[in-house]
Amino acid sequence: MTGATGRPPRIVAIADTDSYVKWAAALLGAEGERADAALLVLETPLVVSDAQLASALAGSGLARDRVERIAHDRLAGRLADLRPDAVVLGARGPLVRVLAREIAELQPRPVLVTGLPGISIPATRKAVVYRLQCDLFVVHSRREVRDFGALSARTGYTHRYALATLPFARGAAGAAGAAAAGTRAGATDLVFATQAKVPADREDRLRIARLLVAAAQADPSRRVVVKLRAAAGEHQTHVERDGYPELLATLGALPPNLVTSTAPMARALASAEGLVTVSSTAAIEAIAGGVPVIALDMFGVSAGLINETLADADLLAGESDVIARRFRHPDPEWLDENYFHPPAADDWTQVLARLIARRADGALPPRAPFARRGGALRDAWERRIALGRGDRSASGAVAYAIGMPARAAVRLANRARRALRRGVDAGTGAVASATAGRPEEAGDLVRGEADRRLRAGR
Known part of the structure; x- marks a missing residue:
């Protein structure tokens, strides 16, 4: 190049x-x-x-x-x-x-x-x-x-x-043969890779916290390491609510072998007997290093959990497997299609x-952005929302002053509409009957909701 x-x-x-x-x-x-x-x-x-x-x-x-x-x-x-x-x-x-x-x-x-x-x-x-x-x-x-x-x-x-x-x-040359590698000498930690958005519900996250406590209590001679993405006061790509340090603090006295860490993932995996996660990319990093994985099956498999590909790898396991440390290596046939191609x-x-x-050569044509309404004011609004205080432009300040009340009004109207729709649906079952047997129209409804949520972004 x-x-x-x-x-x-x-x-x-x-x-x-x-x-x-x-x-x-x-x-x-x-x-x-x-x-x-x-x-x-x-x-x-x-x-x-x-x-x-x-x-x-x-x-x-x-x-x-x-x-x-x-x-x-x-x-x-x-x-x-x-x-x-x-x-x-x-x-x-x-x-x-x-x-x-x-x-x-x-x-x-x-x-x-x-x-x-x-x-x-x-x-x-x-x-x-x-x-x-x-x-x-x-x-x-x-x-x-x-x-x-x-x-x-x-x-x-x-x-x-x-x-x-x-x-x-x-450098994952050993990934395909990791299943035959046996126990990694000197690596005894159970490392749990936290995620900010998965699972989203506080009770589900508390369930994981309790599981980690149980895993630590099951063998006091080996550590359970809660690998955090950020230290207190630091930011993550996705906003985390109900962080694990706070959740664990609600459970009373913790086993001394249950610890938290903000060290780089590579360092955490160096002493890991196995990795536990819901769907973190840390699973791929672990597989690359020959570290076996458990992808928790406690909440099922879905697009929202981002765990479909880990399920295909045959890495799903439950709470008893975590406590017993029955980690898994991926199905060898899964590797080539999923992150471990040559x-x-x-x-x-x-x-x-x-x-x-x-x-x-002057032959690279420009690509058009996604068409939106609003022109320059919309551009300024999007810049201000994406950059926050990092946007110091006058146009961003104007767009923010206009846009925040407008967005609040739209959200209020949408909540009122949804409440009204729920009331109608509860009385008539209209939406269920309207889409029953017509998956293409139900799909259109899903795509319309996705359009409204585009601002959240990935």
Whole structure:
């Protein structure tokens, strides 16, 4: 891969939150001298702390002197100075939409690359729509290429998808034979990978907390490590309610071998006998290192739990299995389609090289964003919501002053409509009868609800 002058291409990543900073740093760090790589950590309400940044960079291959923090109002100028051939947008969907719109105005326009930092099955419409203005969408398994491609074909929201090994699955030569590896010497910890949004219900999260206590009590000689995504006061990509330290504190005196940790996941896995999670991408990192996994089956399997692909790997197990530490290795037939394809199958750098060459020839057409109503005021509103106080523009302040009361009114009206609809449905069963036997119309209702929720973004 070469840049416009025969040199290694200059690729600048922009990221803000813990998972996206880790993903972007590892994605570019793996390129080594094949790319002139840099990472700009954008100041947003959820930006990583210094400790989170250090953890994200550990083992990424990207040197600390290639990373700088930057405010949004300096971003365009900094990119103009760097003159990147490509920009990787590693951020939540709403922020990617804002940044892609702005960077598309640069001359010459860099190639815009985006992606998701972990397990992305099921493919979701909002993940695609928010990133429509990007030239390349990086995914991490053959199944993701297939499923996102099928989603684009169904919806008409076309993307150019390319495959890259998930950074945390690299060097996984032992994954296929991990089941035969036996117990890992000196590794005795049960590591639980927490998630901010899964499961969402407080009672479900309390159930997991109680399970962790029971697992620690079952064998006081071995630790149960609750691997947290952030220390107190730090932010995560997704807002966490009902965090595990708080939940565990409600359960009274805890076993001394039940501990919490904010160390990098790689360090936690180094002493792990096995990993427990609902659906964290840490499961992929564990498999890559030959660490067996339990994906909790306590809440079923669903798109909302993001655990369908782990279920296909035959990693589901229950509470008694956790307490007995009956960890599992994935079905070998699952590996190739799901994150453990041969490195030679990766094509994202080849596709990017072609796009950079087209850009150099002036033959890279711009991509249109998702069409929305509202014009410049809508743009300013979206920028203010994505950046928070990081947006210091007058237009953002005006849009916020107008938009917040308007949004409150719309939400109030929607709640009233839903309450009225529930009352009607309870009396007549109208919605159930209207969609019974007509799955295509029920699907239209689901897609309409998804449209209304696009703002939440992934």
